Amino acid sequence: MGKLEGLLKKHGIKLLGFWIVLNKHLSYGVYEASSPEAFKKFGEEPDVWAAGAYDTSETKMAVSLEEAMQILQNAT
Secondary structure, eight states, rough: OOOHHHHHHHTTTTTEEEEEEGTTTTEOOOOOOOOOOHHHHTTTTHHHHHTTTTTTTHHHHHHOHHHHHHOOOOOO
């Protein structure tokens, strides 16, 4: 985790939790990032690619309920 911790810090991302389903090569990570661009740059790091080489990954963007309400109010 040492290299990944450094990369998280480099891109200003906080790892909130991480779970692995060993027999399925599946992992779930919850991160907090200042922007989608920061998370994208983190994900493009070679060491991040290497760490995820054995698992299936899929990225889902999420916001808090408060943020969602603000977005919806601004859209109308």
